[in-house]
Amino acid sequence: QNPQIEASKHKGISYPIKIHLGSSNFRGIACCLRNIGPKKPLWRKKFMSTEAIQAVQCLKLAKSPSKLEQVFNSRLSRLLKADLLDTLTELQRQNELDLALKDVLQQGNK
Template sequence: MLTNTGYSPMRIQSIQTPFGFDKAQLRFATTTITCGLRKPLRTRRRTDGVLSTEAIQAVQSLKLAAKNPSKLHQVFNSKLNRLLKDDLLDAFAELQRQQHLDLALKVFEFIRNEAWYEPDHSLYGDLMLMFGKKKLIDKVENLFFDLIEEGLKPDTRAYTELIGAYLKVDMIDKAMETYESMKASGCIPDELTLTIMIRNLESAGRDDLAAVVKNDCVEYLDSPKKFLKEVARRYPKRLRLNLV
């Protein structure tokens, strides 16, 4: 779990009302809708294109100590404490690329306590994407709420990663609630958001909900008919052009 999650009751009320759930309820996982539309995460690289020796050594040491809490603590004190900002961020990204997500989350907690740290949508978005792919819904939800608690307003990507995670485990009602909350907040769904929604809703046999999202394309996209034709071309087995 992430640190610094002490939400005040007033702030939780403002966050939860649009979604219709509370944190005690945010522990779900079921089965089987795919939404792998995003490209693989790219590791941050230094300007010379190579991770520094210090960053590589830190990643290797973390992996070796992963199953031993006392050794892991030593690695944080002896290795990570000495890393420069860029090297620490590189190590964080490399752990994600290698799918060591629990270690990446611990490094992120460490980063959040650094003097130079400022809340960053992209750091949260990368983790939400990776945990969503693993169907770890509670992790994605916690990251979404922590993002808000750190003073960031959820952006299009944060909402999209949460929606995609719900669809990944067939939590269609939650995905739709989040989608409606996204629109109500003034955050604009982009083509990726709409594609994920349409593709997965139709794959789940929910043509009624897919039609709602398709109609939204008129409001949110400059060329909705062109967009829907392209989506139908890319996913011809399930999608139909049905723009009112």
């Protein structure tokens, strides 16, 4: 016999109920409160804003000091504090520490 899966609904949330049918007369029942699969983290990952992503891309593409200065003045000066911290974290994650340090020094001079 094939195992059957039923779903019960409570307040719009479906809870899967598994019924395991073995070769013997014993039938095991397992009830889960979440879908089968990898467990999600307790803290949801925060997504970067579009402006922060564009700032990181512009910083990585700017090669000359004049271009970097232009990116600092046009892109980074407009970022909110949380977006600026996200930008620094992303640069650090991508091993672009020199750009992150230049960014910190530029913001410190203001």
